[in-house]
Amino acid sequence: MRLRVTNPRDAGGAVLLFVVGGLLLVGQQSLPRGSAVNMGAGYVPNILGWGIMCIAILLTARSIRLGGPPLNAVPWRALISILGSFFVFAILIERAGLAFAAMATILVAAAAAAGFRWQSNLLLALALTTFSVVLFKFALGVAVSVWP
Numbered sequence: 001m002r003l004r005v006t007n008p009r010d011a012g013g014a015v016l017l018f019v020v021g022g023l024l025l026v027g028q029q030s031l032p033r034g035s036a037v038n039m040g041a042g043y044v045p046n047i048l049g050w051g052i053m054c055i056a057i058l059l060t061a062r063s064i065r066l067g068g069p070p071l072n073a074v075p076w077r078a079l080i081s082i083l084g085s086f087f088v089f090a091i092l093i094e095r096a097g098l099a100f101a102a103m104a105t106i107l108v109a110a111a112a113a114a115g116f117r118w119q120s121n122l123l124l125a126l127a128l129t130t131f132s133v134v135l136f137k138f139a140l141g142v143a144v145s146v147w148p
Contacts, residue, residue, distance in 0.1 A: 007068030010059050017056035024049030081112035097147045098136065102129040 005011045024045050031042030085108040092101035106125040110116060136142040 003064050005063050007063040007066055008071045009068055010063035010066075012071060014056045014059040014063060017052050017059060021049045021052035021056060024052065075112075077114075078112035082109055085109035093144075095148065097145045098133055099129055099146050100148070102132045 028042040028045035028049065031045070032040035033042045033046055034040030036043075085105045088108050089101050089105040092104055096104075103125045106128050107121060110121040110124065133146055136144055137146055
């Protein structure tokens with residue numbers, strides 16, 4: 001008996017979930033797990049890892065049993081913009097402060113859209129940056145520098 005994937009999207013999602021679940025399980029190996037009553041640092045990652053792996057198994061079975069649409073082309077612009085925004089934030093948050101890091105992150109992430117327009121995205125970035133500064137610095141009292 002030969003198994004055949006009839007739903008490539010679900011199969012691709014299952015592979016991604018297997019990787020994420022496996023990384024969680026490998027990453028939590030050195031952490032103490034504890035028990036349900038006395039949880040250690042590795043307890044939740046262990047449960048999440050196994051839960052994600054179970055979902056991946058179900059998704060794999062679904063990709064074999066049910067038909068589905070083919071895979072679409074990879075949206076490279078969106079992928080690079082979204083991943084790039086994480087790196088921009090990580091690099092700028094300590095060097096340039098929350099205001100510049102948030103503004104740059106929002107603009108890089110907004111570039112993922114096909115209809116990217118500077119004017120509307122600058123207004124959005126300014127509003128979200130203001131909200132972030134007010135929320136994290138003043139409302140929550142997080143010890144983060146706003147300016148360089």
